[in-house]
Each structure stands twice: as C-alpha cells, then as structure tokens.
Amino acid sequence: MGQSCKKECCSLLKYALMQHKQIRKPENSETAMSLYHKRNMPTLAGRGIIFFISLCLILLTSAFQPAKAWPSSATELDNFISALEKQCKKYGWNDINLREIPWEHHRLTKNKNPLIFAHYGNSDKNCVLFLGGVHGDELPTVYLMLRLAHYIKNNGQLFNDRCLVVAPVVNPDGFLANLPQRTNSNGIDANRNFPTKDWHRDALRQWKNKARSNKRYYPGTRPASEQETLFQMALIKRFSPQKILSVHSPLNFFDYDGASSDLDTFEQWMEKICIESIHPLKKYGFFPGSLGNYAGNERGIFTLTLELPTSNPGKGNEYFRKFQTAIMKFINIPAKSRDSFSD
Ligand SMILES: [Zn+2]
Numbered sequence: 001m002g003q004s005c006k007k008e009c010c011s012l013l014k015y016a017l018m019q020h021k022q023i024r025k026p027e028n029s030e031t032a033m034s035l036y037h038k039r040n041m042p043t044l045a046g047r048g049i050i051f052f053i054s055l056c057l058i059l060l061t062s063a064f065q066p067a068k069a070w071p072s073s074a075t076e077l078d079n080f081i082s083a084l085e086k087q088c089k090k091y092g093w094n095d096i097n098l099r100e101i102p103w104e105h106h107r108l109t110k111n112k113n114p115l116i117f118a119h120y121g122n123s124d125k126n127c128v129l130f131l132g133g134v135h136g137d138e139l140p141t142v143y144l145m146l147r148l149a150h151y152i153k154n155n156g157q158l159f160n161d162r163c164l165v166v167a168p169v170v171n172p173d174g175f176l177a178n179l180p181q182r183t184n185s186n187g188i189d190a191n192r193n194f195p196t197k198d199w200h201r202d203a204l205r206q207w208k209n210k211a212r213s214n215k216r217y218y219p220g221t222r223p224a225s226e227q228e229t230l231f232q233m234a235l236i237k238r239f240s241p242q243k244i245l246s247v248h249s250p251l252n253f254f255d256y257d258g259a260s261s262d263l264d265t266f267e268q269w270m271e272k273i274c275i276e277s278i279h280p281l282k283k284y285g286f287f288p289g290s291l292g293n294y295a296g297n298e299r300g301i302f303t304l305t306l307e308l309p310t311s312n313p314g315k316g317n318e319y320f321r322k323f324q325t326a327i328m329k330f331i332n333i334p335a336k337s338r339d340s341f342s343d
Contacts (some may be wrong), residue, residue, distance in 0.1 A: 047111025059105065077105060080114050084146075084169070091313035093143050096150045107231050110185045110215045113172035115231040121162035121241075125289045128331050129241035131232065131291075134191050135182040136174020140308055141247040143316030145169075148327065160199040162331065165239050171228050182216045190228035192219035192287060194294035199223040219289045225233055236295060243302040244295055245330055251307035255284040259305045266302055268335045277326040279306075304330065 007152035057271075081098050087095060105114035132145030147167030152159055154168065169175050173185035181187050192203060203219040211217040224230060254273040254274050256267065284305070296303035306326075308319050 001244070017066040020153070031332075049141060054250070055234050069270050074106065074114065076114050077103060077116070080116070080172070081291060083113075087176065088143075088146070091139060091143070091316070093146070093313070093316055096146050098146065098150075101146075101149050101153050106228055107234070108297060109171075109173045109227050111173040111176075113173070113176065115167070115227065115234060116256035117167040118153070118164075118167065119150050119166055120156065120164045121159050121327075123161050123163045124239075125163065126243075127163035127165060127239040127241040129235055129239060129244045130164070130168075131244065131246040131326075132167070132171055132177050133169040133171055133188075134228075134232075134246060134291075136171040136184075137180040138247075138249040138308070138311050139175075139180060139313035140171050140316040140319050141249055142175055143313065144247050144308070144320055144323070147316070147320045151324075153274065159331075164331065165240065165241070167231070167235060170232060180208075183218065184226055184228050186220070186226060187215060187218055188220040188226050189217050189233070190226055191291055192217055193223060193229040194233070195291045196289055196293045196298060198288045206288055229337070232291065233294075236299075241295075241301060242331065243304070243333070244258060244291070245304050245306060245327065246291055247306045247308065249308035249311045250283075252309040253280045253282040253284070253307050254302070255282055255292070255307065257292035257305075257306040259288050260299040266333060269329075273326045273329050273333075277323060279323075279326070302333075 005013070030295055081103070082221065084098055088094070088098070091097060101118050102116055103114075103116045105116045107115045109115065130148060133142040135141075145166055152164055152258055171190055173186050173237055174181045174183060177185075181265040192207070199219070200223070203223070204221075207219055220226065223235065236244075256270055270281055284292075286297055292305065294301050295301040304325065308315075
C-alpha cells in the first residue's frame with residue numbers, strides 16, 4: 001500500500017508542477033486583466049503543490065507507523081514492573097522474575113498503568129487466553145497468572161507449537177491501590193462492562209435489584225466504557241482464542257460458559273479435571289456485561305472461570321501447585337469451534 005501511495009503521490013506532484021510551469025508562461029495575446037488573473041494562478045497551483053506534498057508526507061508517515069498507535073512507552077512499562085515488584089515483595093511472591101517475561105502493552109489505564117500481556121508460542125491457531133487480576137482485590141489470581149507466565153517462559157520448548165496469551169493484571173489500578181479494590185479507578189467492575197446484547201436492558205437494572213446497588217458490581221453508565229474492558233476485547237479480537245481461563249477468588253469452584261452440544265466432550269474433560277484437582281464444577285451462570293456472557297455465551301468461546309478458595313495473597317504458591325496440572329490439561333483439552341457443532 002505504501003509503494004502505490006508513493007507512486008500515486010509522485011505522479012500527482014509531477015502533474016501539479018507541469019500545471020504550475022504552464023500557468024506561469026505568459027502568452028502574447030493575453031489582456032492585462034487575464035494576465036493579472038494568471039499571475040495570481042501560481043498561488044493556486046502553489047497551494048496545490050503544498051497540498052500534495054502534505055498529503056504525501058501524511059501517507060508516508062502513516063505507512064511507517066506501527067499498526068496500533070495506542071499511547072505507550074518503555075518507561076511506563078519499567079515503572080509499572082517496578083511497582084509490581086514492590087507488590088510481589090510485599091505479598092511474599094519472591095519466586096517470579098518479572099523482567100524475564102516478554103511483556104507487551106498498547107494501552108494505559110486511567111492511572112497510566114500499562115495493560116500488559118505476554119504472548120508465547122509460534123502457532124496462531126487454537127489460542128488460549130489467560131486472565132488474572134480482573135478484580136484488583138483478588139490478589140492470588142495475579143500471582144497465579146504471573147507464575148504461569150514465568151513457567152511458560154522457562155519451559156518454552158513445551159509450548160513452541162502453541163499460542164498462549166497471559167494477561168496477569170487486567171485491573172492494575174485496583175491491584176495497586178493502597179487498599180486493593182475490585183473495581184477500576186472509575187469505580188466500575190470490568191466484569192460487568194462488556195458490551196453484551198442484554199447490557200442496555202439489564203445491566204443497571206440487575207445491579208440495582210439483584211446487587212442492591214453494591215458499588216463493587218457497578219457496571220458503569222455505558223458498555224465497553226473502560227480501558228480494562230476494551231483491553232480484554234482487544235485480546236479476544238487479536239488472538240481469537242479458542243479457550244479462555246479467567247481466574248477469580250474466593251468462591252471456590254470452576255464455572256464454565258461456552259459452546260455445548262451432544263457432540264461436545266469439553267464438559268466431560270472439565271468434569272475429569274475438576275475431580276482430579278478436587279475442585280467443584282458449578283454452573284454459576286453469567287451476568288449482563290460479564291466475560292462469560294460476552295465470550296462464552298455470545299461468541300461460543302470455551303470460557304472457564306477458576307474461582308480460588310480465598311483471596312489470601314499468602315496462598316498464591318499453594319494455589320499454583322494445586323491448579324498447575326488442571327491449567328496444563330486445560331491447554332491440551334481438544335476444543336472444537338462453535339461451527340463444528342452446527343449440525
Ligand atoms: Zn472476581
């Protein structure tokens with residue numbers, strides 16, 4: 001696209017210069033008035049040239065810009081990793097080297113914290129997306145996902161032919177707050193803000209009636225208004241994950257949303273994994289604006305929620321050991337897309 005733009009701009013520029021030369025050349029038969037007009041024409045032609053040069057510059061500049069021009073910088077990432085390291089130390093999470101992980105980020109939160117993720121593997125098919133820290137006060141979920149990112153990094157050979165994406169701190173403003181909080185810095189629950197079909201009809205109504213206007217579950221005044229929500233949507237759009245594991249606490253179960261049919265063995269696999277990890281599988285259901293609704297219900301993505309037994313950060317290592325096998329098996333569960341179930 002850049003080359004054809006360049007060619008087109010250059011030929012337009014040549015044409016404008018030719019016009020410019022022709023106009024400047026006076027002819028004997030011209031009257032004083034027409035000469036006056038034509039002497040002023042170079043101004044117009046000149047403007048044309050400036051316009052085309054500007055156009056060329058804009059096109060050339062845009063051709064060399066990265067595809068996603070969200071605000072980001074290495075300094076922001078460095079500061080953020082330092083802040084995360086401080087929290088890790090505070091919670092006794094001393095077995096993760098955050099600086100070894102190939103973090104990527106393109107978006108910032110309201111508090112200017114980068115929304116980070118790590119992408120592993122050479123495949124672009126059958127991606128598995130892992131989410132932690134969606135609710136900032138569910139502390140061990142962040143540890144679990146940081147530890148997973150570190151584990152995958154250190155065992156890269158096991159995952160070469162995979163596509164794994166780990167976003168360990170979806171709500172960094174909530175996680176880094178003096179008193180960690182569920183909602184983001186706008187007081188909005190990132191797991192009630194997805195633009196699901198029922199959002200406008202039900203989100204605020206259910207929040208008022210079922211959640212009794214509890215601020216912890218506030219969905220906001222419009223869907224997809226929050227960077228944390230947009231971040232998760234962007235990950236789903238970019239990687240088209242086949243499976244998602246979102247880690248929460250402290251409800252102590254697995255919850256599954258997504259494609260299902262008589263041909264589907266996914267739930268049987270899940271039941272087996274749950275029995276093996278001694279962790280119950282429950283049908284908790286989904287909410288207007290929740291990930292289970294957006295990804296599982298509406299998009300047929302196999303969406304599993306792991307609810308850890310407590311939000312105690314000191315339990316992080318214990319939970320990683322408890323659920324590591326289940327997580328590895330989740331990566332390997334054969335999952336078919338919704339299209340496969342259409343018959
Ligand atoms: Zn949660």
